[in-house]
Amino acid sequence: MKLPKTRKTYCPKCKKHTEHKVAEAKKRTMGTAHPLGYGSKIRARKRGRMGMGSMGRYSKKPGSKFKMTGKKQTKKIDLRYTCTVCKKSHTVGKAWRAKKVEFK
Numbered sequence: 001m002k003l004p005k006t007r008k009t010y011c012p013k014c015k016k017h018t019e020h021k022v023a024e025a026k027k028r029t030m031g032t033a034h035p036l037g038y039g040s041k042i043r044a045r046k047r048g049r050m051g052m053g054s055m056g057r058y059s060k061k062p063g064s065k066f067k068m069t070g071k072k073q074t075k076k077i078d079l080r081y082t083c084t085v086c087k088k089s090h091t092v093g094k095a096w097r098a099k100k101v102e103f104k
Contacts, residue, residue: 018083018084024077
């Protein structure tokens with residue numbers, strides 16, 4: 001996939017549209033992005049519970065029924081925009097899969 005090296009887009013720091021340099025950043029997984037997030041703590045607490053009755057998907061052993069095999073062909077790509085005016089960088093939430101990203 002070919003993308004331009006620079007792009008005019010909104011800078012949250014300058015609060016206006018400025019020229020940005022575009023760079024590639026690999027999408028972080030849930031474990032590295034928010035390891036101590038609210039949802040992670042809830043899931044850990046439910047996994048550790050002992051007692052009677054079913055706890056839905058938390059009571060099943062990992063890989064018991066629906067085991068995915070093989071690895072994905074591509075990684076998710078995030079674009080990191082660096083403002084040429086204030087030099088702050090930010091990402092836009094959308095990430096997509098691509099084998100190769102090329103900046104022209």
